[in-house]
Amino acid sequence: MTEHRPVKDTDATPVKATPTLPDAQTVTEVTHYTDRLFSFRCTRPASLRFRSGEFVMIGLMGDPHPETGKVKPLLRAYSIASPSWDEELEFYSIKVPDGPLTSKLQHIKSGDEIILRPKPVGTLVHDALLPGKRIWFFATGTGFAPFASLLREPQTYEDYDEIIITHTCREVGELTYGRDLIAALKDDELLNEVIGEGFWKKIKYYPTTTREESQKMGRITDLMRSGAAFDDLGVPPLNPEMDRAMICGNLAFNLELKDMLEAYGLVEGANSNPQHYVVEKAFLD
Ligand code: A2P
Numbered sequence: 001m002t003e004h005r006p007v008k009d010t011d012a013t014p015v016k017a018t019p020t021l022p023d024a025q026t027v028t029e030v031t032h033y034t035d036r037l038f039s040f041r042c043t044r045p046a047s048l049r050f051r052s053g054e055f056v057m058i059g060l061m062g063d064p065h066p067e068t069g070k071v072k073p074l075l076r077a078y079s080i081a082s083p084s085w086d087e088e089l090e091f092y093s094i095k096v097p098d099g100p101l102t103s104k105l106q107h108i109k110s111g112d113e114i115i116l117r118p119k120p121v122g123t124l125v126h127d128a129l130l131p132g133k134r135i136w137f138f139a140t141g142t143g144f145a146p147f148a149s150l151l152r153e154p155q156t157y158e159d160y161d162e163i164i165i166t167h168t169c170r171e172v173g174e175l176t177y178g179r180d181l182i183a184a185l186k187d188d189e190l191l192n193e194v195i196g197e198g199f200w201k202k203i204k205y206y207p208t209t210t211r212e213e214s215q216k217m218g219r220i221t222d223l224m225r226s227g228a229a230f231d232d233l234g235v236p237p238l239n240p241e242m243d244r245a246m247i248c249g250n251l252a253f254n255l256e257l258k259d260m261l262e263a264y265g266l267v268e269g270a271n272s273n274p275q276h277y278v279v280e281k282a283f284l285d
Contacts, residue, residue, distance in 0.1 A: 006176060007032045022073070024113040028088060034173040037142065038106060039081065039092045042114055048089075050120035051127065052153035053146045053246070055079040055280075057117040058091065060104050073115050074101050079145035079248070079282075080120065083152035089116070092145040092177055122146070123278045124246045126155050128269045130276065132244035134162040134235065138220060138257055140249030141169055143282035144178045147248065151182065152191065157199045160244070164204045164233060166220045168249070171212040179207060204233055221256050238264040245277035254279050 008031045029041040050056070059075035082090035095106040108114065124146045129135075135156065137147040144167055150156050156163060167178050185191060185200040192199065208216045208223065216223075216232070223229035230237055238245065238261065245266060247257050258268070261277050269275030 006180070023115050023117055025089070025116045027108050027110055027112045027114060029110060030108060031177075033176045034171070036095055037093070037174055037177065038095060039090060039177055040108060041082070041088045041090045042116070044087060044089045045116065045118045048116075048118040048120070050080060050084055051122075051125045052084045052149040052155070053079070053124035053126070054120040054122035055146070056120050059101055059115050060108075061115070062100070074104075075115065075117065076101050079122070079124075079149070079280075081145040081148035083149050085154075086152075090148070092142055092148060094142050122280060123270060124150070124248060124280050125271065125278075126150075126153075126159060128271050128274050128278045129244045129246075130269070130274050132160065132276070133242040134164065134244070135160045136238065136243060136245040137163070137165040138245060138247045138249065138253075139165070139167045139178075139282075140220075140253045141174065141282060143248035143250070143253075145248070145282070146280065147246070148178070148181055150246070151185065151203070152188075154191070154195045157195045157202055161202065162204065162235070163202050164206065164235070166206040166208070166229070168208045168210060168220045168253075170210055172209055172214050175207045175209070175214075179205070204235075206233060219253075221253070221260060224260065238266060240265045240267070240276050243276070247277065247279040248282050251281060254281060 025042040027040055027042045032038045055077045057075040058078045059073055061071045062074040064071050078091045080089055081092045094102060096102045139147055147165055167175060169175050182205050208218055208220055210219055245261055247254050258279055266276035269278050
């Protein structure tokens, strides 16, 4: 796949005044990255409070039942990609041609409505980790989404001296959302003021591809096993005294990395029992 420039839906469709769906929110911006990936922003319910890294259920109304004509909401769990302080919400999604929700969701435009259940939950939160020196964010594909939130969250920089974000994708174009987001942190006046000038220097970004030529090829798991990732990043292998980690990717990746982190001596944490690492499955439908 050749690298695509993100295509923004900048259509200034007026925001609808009267929501017609239950828990409706209005889409404000849609950006397409590849034929498989897009992101969108929407209005945020005034009452919605969440912690950066959490997810909510979002969706659209399904097709009418062939016999009864009844329509039901079609909802899936989506990590909120925007930080907790943002006045809008952002989501990053895959497009699955025959996916019940994403086959429809990929066609949304500014001014359209989506359904958003305002009940945030999730384990990829700072509260689930003990204090540490360095935090690793491990993502594949759309698993980058919760880290898009946490990379814009001031607490990430207050809690850690170093933030390492690894992102493994099949093709180069699939890295665009994350790469552009990280590059934009440098010029983000608000974050530089709130967190401190040059906060972004704490980030080490490690993108890799597996099915298309790029600067760094290979699965992050293999690159860690060989030691190449640690050499490239200039850091020692993970240890439970210094390192904390959050994992979000496809199931096989999550399981493999979880085993590796356990072998380094890290213990899985939860909201009720903070430890060294936490894991969550990326939305794949
Ligand atoms: P690969 O191309 O070698 O399968 P997907 O798009 O299927 O969700 O995969 C996203 C990325 O995650 C791909 O680059 C894929 O590599 C990689 N991946 C899949 N399974 C694993 C795993 N068990 N460990 C590390 N990376 C994985």
